[in-house]
Amino acid sequence: MEERLKEVIGNEIGAALLARVPDVLILREVLGYHADDVAEMLDSTVDSVNSALERARTALQRHLPPGEHEPPPVPDSPAAQELAEKFVRAYQSGDIDGLVALLTADVRVSMPPIPYEYHGRDVVGRFYASIIGQGRTYDFVPTRANGQLAFGAYLRGLDGIRHATGVIVLTLTGDGISAITRFDNSVLGCFGLPRTLP
The missing domain is CATH 3.10.450.50 (Nuclear Transport Factor 2; Chain: A,)
Incomplete structure (x- = not known):
C-alpha cells in the first residue's frame, strides 16, 4: 500500500511527509486550517504542507472515475x-x-x-x-x-x-x-x- 501511495503521490515527498498526507488533507481540506497552522501542528514547513496537499489533490483527481470532474480552466484565461x-x-x-x-x-x-x-x-x-x-x-x-x-x-x-x-x-x-x-x-x-x- 505504501509503495502504491508513493507511486501515486511522488517518491520525492519522503517517508516522513508521506505518512502525513492524510493528516494534511484532513486538516486543510476538511477542517479548513491555514497552511501555517498545519505546518506547526505537524512540525513541518508551509512549503512541505502545500506540496503534500497539491500532490494529494492531483492524485485524488487522477483516480476519480472518468468524466467525474474536468480540469479547471487556466488561471486568468x-x-x-x-x-x-x-x-x-x-x-x-x-x-x-x-x-x-x-x-x-x-x-x-x-x-x-x-x-x-x-x-x-x-x-x-x-x-x-x-x-x-x-x-x-x-x-x-x-x-x-x-x-x-x-x-x-x-x-x-x-x-x-x-x-x-x-x-x-x-x-x-x-x-x-x-x-x-x-x-x-x-x-x-x-x-x-x-x-x-x-
Whole structure:
C-alpha cells in the first residue's frame, strides 16, 4: 500500500511527509486550517504542507472515475474570467437561479472555522437564497488565494460604507464552480484588503 501511495503521490515527498498526507488533507481540506497552522501542528514547513496537499489533490483527481470532474480552466484565461464575472453578477443581483447554474452537481460550500458544510446544488441554492436574496447589496474586490479566483466580499450598509464580510475563494472545475469557501474577516490582512470601503 505504501509503495502504491508513493507511486501515486511522488517518491520525492519522503517517508516522513508521506505518512502525513492524510493528516494534511484532513486538516486543510476538511477542517479548513491555514497552511501555517498545519505546518506547526505537524512540525513541518508551509512549503512541505502545500506540496503534500497539491500532490494529494492531483492524485485524488487522477483516480476519480472518468468524466467525474474536468480540469479547471487556466488561471486568468477568458473562460476563468467569464465564470468569475458571471458569479459576481449573479451574487450582486441576487440571482439565485443564475448562481446555481454556475455550480457543479456536487458543489461544496464551507466557511472555516465554522464546522458546517453545504453539499449539492439544491442545498447550496437554498443557503444562498437565505443570504443574498434578502435585498442586500454586495461588492467584490478580486484577489487570488492559492492560485484560485477569490474576492473580498463587502456588504453595503445603510451608512453608505461597504463593510467586509470575508474572503470568498472559488474552486473551478471545467466550466463550473465545484467549491466555494468563505473565510471570515480575520484573513483580510493576508490579502491586503481593508475592513471597509467608502
